[in-house]
Amino acid sequence: MYSLTAKILARASGKEKVEVGETVIAQVDKVVIHDVTGPITLEVIEKLKHQIREPGRLYVFLDHYSPSPSVPASNIHKKFRSFFSSYPQTKFFDVGEGICHQVMVEGNVLPGEVVVGADSHTTTYGALAAFSTGVGSTEAAYAILTGKLWFKVPEPMYIKLEGELPRYACGKDVILRILGIIGQEGANYKSLEFLGSGLKSLSMSDRLTIANMSVEGGAKNAVFPLDDTLINYLEGFGQHIELGKLAYLRPPEEINPDLVIDLSKLDPMVAKPHSPANVSPVGDIEGLKIDVAFIGSCTNGRYEDLLIAAEILKGRRISRSVRLIITPASKKILAKMLENGIAKILLDAGAIITPPSCGACFGGHLGVVGDEEIIISSSNRNFVGRMGSPKAKIYLASPATVAASAIEGRITDPRNYLR
């Protein structure tokens, strides 16, 4: 039993082997900052009067306020543009390019890498057999200036997936099911390591959602092995994988799992207010009236998510009492939905399509919710006040469940619309 996380951290710290609980100083391959947490990182860098070590390893995103909804946010963006104009090698993604975590997995992160980001959902890249985790703004500055960071090798929690994921379910239902079992701190400080024959039926989109929301259980990171699905996905972004060097990331031998999930028996799941771990099958709360339906975020704003929504909404109209807000996670995704007619189907059904952004997920703009409103959202957090008013109630679900609910104006089982 030797976790993928431990193997990646051993390589990154120049060691043959590391033990769980051991503190290592690892080389950080890439650092991500954005327009919410990044301003503090820049303050720290300025205070230390230090040059950025390898600006080519730094990825900077203006994604939370994209485009800016306010003067303070515009001023942050101005400062970023000016600061990084002296570092032309920095990978700089201005407003409209997309959410950091989506753009990073569009060919910018490779298996075996160590990536930190000043954002908790940096766990997403674990779907690419990388070690990635969220850090604070100051630690991001430390990693930017030194190229290194200390990590305690996390205890693995092995999750074995069996069976085949039904068509009406997706990665969101898998991770909500897991969160419902382990609870909001069930994976605190741990690494979620996924294995089992069920992986074959999980698309990269499913895996990215699962790795993304592993932090809602407190996980330090999540990691999926390097298999053919991942190799083919990376080929799509022009990244050819030399298996020889990365063989250590291949699916592990049989491991005694901490948790087994039978994908074939999975119901569509919903997380009720105010915790992502407060989970029920959709049937338990079907019929609850909603005001807003949101499809977007680093969790579920991918092309596959919009595609399934379009399949459900094609030729139908959403309820008159609902606003359906759709925010593609990146410019690439927006372009593809325009190209393939998905945007037209969604617009015809009554949806609002916004530019790529974190948008409504964090209550910043593009759909801030009001008092007592009920929201069904494909995003990752339903904390009090997360999407706007502290009096609003947020239900988290898959894009399919959100789309079906938008049609009826009530929380709805997507199986009613997918055959």
Added chain:
Amino acid sequence: MSPRIVRGKVLKVGDNVDTDAIIPGKYLTLTDPKELGKHALEGLDPSIPSLLKDRQIIVAGRNFGCGSSREHAVLALLGAGVKAVLAESFARIFYRNTINRGLLAIEVPGIRNVVADGEEVIVNVEETTLITASGKTLQFKPIPKELIEIIEAGGLVESLKKGLTK
């Protein structure tokens, strides 16, 4: 700055207090601790910022600081004059942020059943004890020396400047 002995009145909160509750998203264009401090824990209860004027110690249940990695949460507590957070347990990123910003955060198992809201307590980091006004004593695990040095220096940046860590 000497956090080795901290004394103050307690503000008691529950389990899973997330960073959106500590500092709601609408304030995230701010970075000044004083400004952020005016809204500390406002997401949990809008009356808390004014309560914090004479409460210096937060006592929490499990998983304090879960959710977003926003360092603004720690800055808001510091800006509001909070000297220490004592909890049954902490979420990972928040805990690292407290150390990096010089806020004393200590896991004290059993604390929620011992300390009352508004009660005065004394935290002694060296002796790893917490004493309540009602005379009860709780023991906690020592904080590693390296971390205390960072906290006492005022955080990671200050300690880097002072050359305490490399």
